[in-house]
Amino acid sequence: MKAGQAGRPTAATPPGILYVVATPIGNLEDITLRAIRILREVGLIAAEDTRHTRKLLSHLDIHTPLVSYYKDREAERAGLILQRLRGGVDVALVSDAGTPAISDPGAVLVGRAHQEGIRVVPVPGASALTAVVSASGMADPHLLFLGFLPAQKKERCRLLKEVAQRQEMLVFYETPRRIRACLADCMAVLGDRPAFLARELTKLHEESMRLPLSAIAEALGKREAIKGEFVVVLAGAAPPAPRPEEAGLVELLRWYRQEGQLSLKDVVRQLTRDLGLPRTEVYREALRVWQEAMAE
Ligand code: SAM
16 A cells, blocks of 8 residues: 555544655666655655656556646645645655756745655755766865856846855756857856866767866857757866965965966966065975875
8 A cells, every 4th residue: 555545644644754756867767766666655746747757657657646746836736735745645756857956846845844844755866966066077075056047148147256256166057048158158257167068968969078168168159059958067266376475385386286377487487576585496396396286
C-alpha cells in the first residue's frame, strides 16, 4: 500500500512527508534508484508540468497520481498539497528537470511545510548547477549563484555591476534566445575573465567550452542558430592589489604572480620602483615566488 493511502485520517494520523525529488536534466539514466522508489511509493506527485512528468513516469512504469504545481499558482497549489500532507499522504515534489526550487517552483510549498512542522526530505540528484560547477574545473569554495539573469538589458547590467567586484565565482542559467546578449553584457560590465560555458548537459548535443569569456562570446557570435540550454560559470573578480606601503615584498610578488597579468620582468621593474628596493633583491625574491608557484 502506498504511503498515506491507508484510508481516512484520524486525529492520530501523522502528517505525510514531503520529498523534494531531483529528476534528470536530459539523460534519463541520471534518475537515482531512490528517486524511482520514492516516486513509486508516495501517494501523490506534485509536478511543475504534469504532461512533462507523465512522460518520465511512463518510462519508469510508475502510475502514482499527479497534481500540477506551477509557478504562477504556487501559493494556491501549495494549500491543496499541504492539505493532503496534513491528512497523512506522502508527497513527492518534482520539477520539469533537475532539482525543484532551484530556479524552479517549489520554495513556497517547502517553506510552508517547514512552518507547519511537516517533515521535508530531499532526494538529491541531477542539477544543472552542480553539474556545471563540477565540470568547470573552476570550483571554488565560494560561489554566487544568480539563477537566471534579468531578461531586460538595463536590469541585467545593473545586477552585473552589483556583483562585478565579488571574488566568488559566478554561475547563472541562460536561455538560447538571450545567451549572446548576456555574454556581451558580461564582457562590457565584468571585463574578460576565465569562463566555462556548458550547453545541453547530459544530452546528445552536449558541449562545453573552457575559455576566456571573450573567446566564448566570439565563438557563439559566429553561429547561425543557437539552440539548447545553457549554464555559464565566470571566475570572480581578482582580489584588490595589496597596498605597497602596507604589504611586504613577498606578499606583493605572490599577488602579482597569481594575478598573472605581468611578466616576472615587468613585476620586478614595477616593485623596484614602487618599494625603492635594490633590483637584485626584488629579482631574487621574484624568482623564488615564481618557482614556488610552479612547484604547486
Ligand atoms: N532546477 C533545475 C536544475 O536544478 O538544474 C534548473 C531549472 S531552470 C528553470 C532551467 C535552466 O537550467 C535552463 O534554462 C538552463 O539554463 C539550465 N539547464 C537545465 N538543464 C540543462 C542542461 N541539460 N544543460 C545546460 N543547462 C541546463
